[in-house]
């Protein structure tokens with residue numbers, strides 16, 4: 001059977017390369033016709049994953065019907081487009097959701113959006129510390145695969161695992177999704193600290209206190225603490241908060257250097273999910289009575305609602321409290 005990948009950005013292309021590593025066919029759905037042509041003609045995706053020679057068994061397509069004979073579909077669109085692409089996907093096939101975010105307008109996690117859009121398709125979530133270009137090069141990577149149906153989860157884990165790519169199975173779908181969505185917002189905060197020259201102590205503080213926010217929010221939504229402390233939560237938080245390879249961290253760095261959010265977000269081709277998730281997450285946290293001061297600060301900066309110095313001072317001046 002061939003694997004299907006929906007979305008040919010950096011991560012979808014890297015996952016197609018991963019799935020093709022056992023020599024089997026992969027169908028890669030791309031939005032842009034020029035990506036379809038480049039993958040099929042030149043075996044590359046210069047738009048989203050440059051400098052990687054793609055496997056000959058990857059066949060790109062712009063027609064979702066070409067994925068109907070796949071045994072699983074990896075869904076790798078930006079979170080805000082997941083509903084639309086899943087609605088077009090062939091029905092009934094296992095969907096492995098690889099996007100990280102919360103849907104604006106509904107506040108739904110990706111598994112809930114996919115369930116709405118394709119009620120007959122079983123769902124799993126693949127999330128963890130995984131920079132696309134490293135996976136595409138075959139560098140060692142571990143990731144959470146969350147699925148409520150344990151048998152299906154085990155089958156999917158065996159199908160996705162490769163010698164240098166280790167999925168760890170969980171049945172905590174919500175926990176895996178919340179970790180991936182929240183860490184993107186916290187990575188923006190760490191980028192701000194880098195751009196503003198606040199130092200490494202500040203970054204460590206943001207990672208730790210950000211993790212406390214992720215945990216409070218996750219527990220309030222029914223996630224398990226060990227999932228939030230695992231690859232899809234803390235693991236991904238540490239990765240994304242420590243490298244300009246992260247689009248979210250880089251966006252924050254620009255904010256910290258004094259650039260406006262509007263300028264940084266205008267006309268970008270690649271997705272910085274944290275910018276879309278931040279206001280939805282803030283509203284959900286407020287509604288649940290969960291304090292998320294770092295997330296609130298990121299929202300203020302993204303909305304250009306307050307000067308950087310004022311946002312930093314307000315965070316530092318919060319009442320002292322037990323850890």
Ligand SMILES: NC(=O)c1ccc[n+]([C@@H]2O[C@H](COP(=O)([O-])OP(=O)(O)OC[C@H]3O[C@@H](n4cnc5c(N)ncnc54)[C@H](O)[C@@H]3O)[C@@H](O)[C@H]2O)c1
Nearest residue numbers: 008009010011012031077078079081099100131132270271
């Ligand atoms: N890049 C990574 O290293 C990485 C790793 C893990 C998870 N993810 C997650 O994967 C998801 C996709 O990110 P990416 O890095 O592959 O994307 P990307 O930033 O490399 O590319 C943008 C993608 O958005 C798609 N797109 C733009 N407009 C669209 C529309 N109207 N409808 C459908 N698709 C549209 C483009 O076709 C392209 O596939 C995100 O949720 C991201 O958080 C990314």
Ligand SMILES: O=P(O)(O)OC[C@H](O)CO
Nearest residue numbers: 128129130131246247248
């Ligand atoms: O580049 P980012 O910030 O979207 O991060 C990519 C992945 O989510 C890292 O696991």
